[in-house]
Amino acid sequence: MDRIRIVGGKTLNGTIPISGAKNAALPLMIASLLTDRTVTLENLPRLADVSLLVRILSNQGVDYSIDGRRHGEGREAGQTVHMTAREIVDTTAPYELVSRMRASFWVIAPLLARSGQARVSLPGGCAIGTRPVDLLLMALERLGGEIEIEGGYAVAKAPKGLRGAEITFPKVTVGGTHVALMAAALAEGTTVLHNAAREPEVVDLAELLNKMGAKISGAGQSTIEIVGVARLNGAKHRVLPDRIEAGTYAMAAAMTGGEVFLDGARAQDFQAALDALAQCGVQIESNDEGVRVARNGGPILPLDVATAPFPAFPTDLQAQFMALMTRAKGVSRITETIFENRFMHVQELARFGAHIRLEGDSAIVEGVPALKGAPVMATDLRASASLVIAALAAEGETMIQRVYHLDRGFEALERKLSLCGAEIERISVGG
Ligand SMILES: CC(=O)N[C@H]1[C@@H](OP(=O)(O)OP(=O)(O)OC[C@H]2O[C@@H](n3ccc(=O)[nH]c3=O)[C@H](O)[C@@H]2O)O[C@H](CO)[C@@H](O)[C@@H]1O
Numbered sequence: 001m002d003r004i005r006i007v008g009g010k011t012l013n014g015t016i017p018i019s020g021a022k023n024a025a026l027p028l029m030i031a032s033l034l035t036d037r038t039v040t041l042e043n044l045p046r047l048a049d050v051s052l053l054v055r056i057l058s059n060q061g062v063d064y065s066i067d068g069r070r071h072g073e074g075r076e077a078g079q080t081v082h083m084t085a086r087e088i089v090d091t092t093a094p095y096e097l098v099s100r101m102r103a104s105f106w107v108i109a110p111l112l113a114r115s116g117q118a119r120v121s122l123p124g125g126c127a128i129g130t131r132p133v134d135l136l137l138m139a140l141e142r143l144g145g146e147i148e149i150e151g152g153y154a155v156a157k158a159p160k161g162l163r164g165a166e167i168t169f170p171k172v173t174v175g176g177t178h179v180a181l182m183a184a185a186l187a188e189g190t191t192v193l194h195n196a197a198r199e200p201e202v203v204d205l206a207e208l209l210n211k212m213g214a215k216i217s218g219a220g221q222s223t224i225e226i227v228g229v230a231r232l233n234g235a236k237h238r239v240l241p242d243r244i245e246a247g248t249y250a251m252a253a254a255m256t257g258g259e260v261f262l263d264g265a266r267a268q269d270f271q272a273a274l275d276a277l278a279q280c281g282v283q284i285e286s287n288d289e290g291v292r293v294a295r296n297g298g299p300i301l302p303l304d305v306a307t308a309p310f311p312a313f314p315t316d317l318q319a320q321f322m323a324l325m326t327r328a329k330g331v332s333r334i335t336e337t338i339f340e341n342r343f344m345h346v347q348e349l350a351r352f353g354a355h356i357r358l359e360g361d362s363a364i365v366e367g368v369p370a371l372k373g374a375p376v377m378a379t380d381l382r383a384s385a386s387l388v389i390a391a392l393a394a395e396g397e398t399m400i401q402r403v404y405h406l407d408r409g410f411e412a413l414e415r416k417l418s419l420c421g422a423e424i425e426r427i428s429v430g431g
């Protein structure tokens, strides 16, 4: 199992190319099941989750080819994938694969919409809470799906096809919104989603679906209207830049000091996080090309933040921000409102000498003058990123174990950071 070794204390300076977003790439790939024509996705990140989803989709009948390799000056070019599901050969998505990744459960929507049936294992994913799928199933049932849970699988049928409906989500759900968009795109009649997720990844999926011939309006707002169509076509689409990757490197640069340009990042996609950094004393500038983040000498100021659905501060940057606050000049309170168990990083950050105590859904972080390197263990994807950020600023050596969590969502992390001056290497253990 690989480990990552970091010797802290170097400032970060340079340019970091931002990859395509994992959380956009996954639903975009799944949308290829909705048509017998070719869906081409550019700027696909090289991530473990993407490879796993390719395996799941190919079981279901998606033929794929991938091209595009690294080019020029150390920049990532992203990959281009062509996906064609001429026919659905298997409407089952098995436990062995779906239990490893939350988003793969979303295949239930295109399978049901296109084939009238689906049998999909209940999902897995990061251990950050119970993560039920009741709202996803509620949306499909509102559209006419009949669903039972049998042997750990959601077994869905739509013998009379799907039909448009009014769907009100009692809670904002990204996955629920993705599933409803895909199913409603091929339903008969009009669907209106109320209290839909407004995340940029939802907008990206709606854009692809519209290029495929869907009639979706309002994506990015709380109310989305979908006029169903009988069939969808192929299309070409570029995966949007990863706002969580960009936010993570912004926090890394804020932590170490220095100046980093996040090449390709779109400030509007993570404005709440950039605003928080600005309040912590970090200089932020953005333009059409990307976002510049700098902290030259001044202290890190403490700040209270609470996670909430977009456009508020994202839960996927909570752990990274907590790492930054461990070095702030004062006390900050970080409140997690999305997932009930997303504080696994607290006990690992304590190994660096951080002072953090939990009070219900909040972490109270008392900044310390210095962190010290330590052996630590990654517990989930974004928690792992928080350990990298702490290690970059800690005195001495840190060894991070279980880095397969990082490989789910950060493309070429060591390379991107070392090109900016970090002392970081991957140690492959056992070949
Ligand atoms: C692959 C992907 O895009 N993952 C993201 C997606 O996850 P995901 O789509 O799983 O997250 P949701 O937005 O659905 O979850 C939000 C909240 O709703 C709850 N809920 C959700 C569905 C449901 O049927 N019932 C229910 O109660 C969840 O437990 C959670 O408390 O959005 C999360 C919130 O921004 C991010 O942290 C994840 O990185």
Ligand SMILES: C=C(OP(=O)(O)O)C(=O)O
Binding pocket: 023, 101, 102, 103, 124, 125, 126, 128, 316, 381, 382, 409
């Ligand atoms: C929680 C995450 O991913 P997933 O929903 O795939 O578990 C994440 O991207 O931070």
